[in-house]
Amino acid sequence: MENIKIEASDRSPEVDFDFDKNVYALRGESYPEDVTAFFGPVIGKLEERLGSLKGAEVQFDFELVYFNSSSAKVLMGLFDMLDETAAEGNAVVINWIYDEEDDNMEELGEEFAEDLENVQFVMKKMAPS
């Protein structure tokens, strides 16, 4: 499967999906005009890949500074997908990377973590720029 690398724009995050290494990342701000058009294709491919894994190690970095409600719904879907992948015998690590001064993003990470049963959810403070 071909890796996906989409540069960040004003409204959409950087997408860095390395299917060979099973290392995935979303970075930046997320409030695309059309959430479905932006996330639909990349999540479709991710779902396909994750569904095929057995006993693999998966890492997903979320390094977001802002996202809107539609993007939040996408994220929750992603977390479910990753949790299911972990439930199927894969070692999944989610890194929730946030600005140390952004209490909002920290709390969001903690809330998302509450629902997940099988993944290892790691809260990480972003290195100061």
Place this chain on the structure above:
Amino acid sequence: MAFEIFHKEEAAIEEAKSVLGSGEITDPKAAKHYGTLLKAYEKLFKSTKRLVRLSDRNEAELNKVAHSLDEKNHLLEGLSTKLSKYLSPQIYASIFSGEREVALETKRKKLTIFFSDIKNFTATTDDLEPEDITFLINDYLTEMSAIALKHGATIDKFIGDAVVIFFGDPETKGVQEDALACVGMAIEMQRHMMDLRAKWTEMGYSRPFQMRVGINTGYCNVGNFGSEERMDYTIIGGEVNLAARLEGVADPDGITMSYETYALVKDYVDAEKGEPITVKGIHRKINPYKLIGIFKNVDEKSRYFRSENDGMKLFLDFGKLDEDTRPNAIDQMEAAIERLRGEETK
């Protein structure tokens, strides 16, 4: 019980759980579907709660940003208001409206230039304390600036007690109108100086200022001069020097114009031709025109009436004497006149 926005949804979930747990649904297939549906509903409910919270947080964050932007705008507004005091209002307006580029650009335009200073400023202020000089010069420049702005002038700069003003840029009403506005302004300034002198004398300043004015009309380079880091919106050229030179030959309380200005305003004011002068950088002989009748009929319009002789000092401020205080002033003056007449017949 505290108000809960999701009270109904929570109650529905509890009820569904209790139905599922009670064994009311006897068909195992139906119970399984019911359980799946309940789980999906619970998840959806959780997502909804989370999204509502996220939306509220984002809104709060947005409000915080908007508030901080308001504060910054307010701060910038305050700063720009303060900075505006260092610029002529027209220049400030044209820069802030985006009409004018802040760049080292100049153009050639026909302007009417006004140049004034205080006669013997140094000697006049020699025995004054710095605080008094500051008060006098600020009072003088404040009053003159107000008149200049009223006439639509561009105040170029203050150089100590000297004032450089021009008409014709950035706004112009035409060369003749600009010249008329400049001369009209100069007349009003000289007339107002009478009031100021009366005020200053009353305040105890024994040698109040006398202003001299030179006016010239001609082509100048106008625009931003200096460096990219520090520039001045000003005028340069031989015609500017000529205005300064005309000021130098003007009488105290007088206004002297070049022929170029006089030619534009001669239908409206009277002037007498003075001795020709030479000005460095200008090859032609310059004929100065001294404006006459500056103070014609001025007494009726002046705010102050002041007269001082040995044994008599009279000062009236018509700005303060209103219909309540005027009759008393009249009574006192009539009493004074009566006594003066009585003394005469003794």
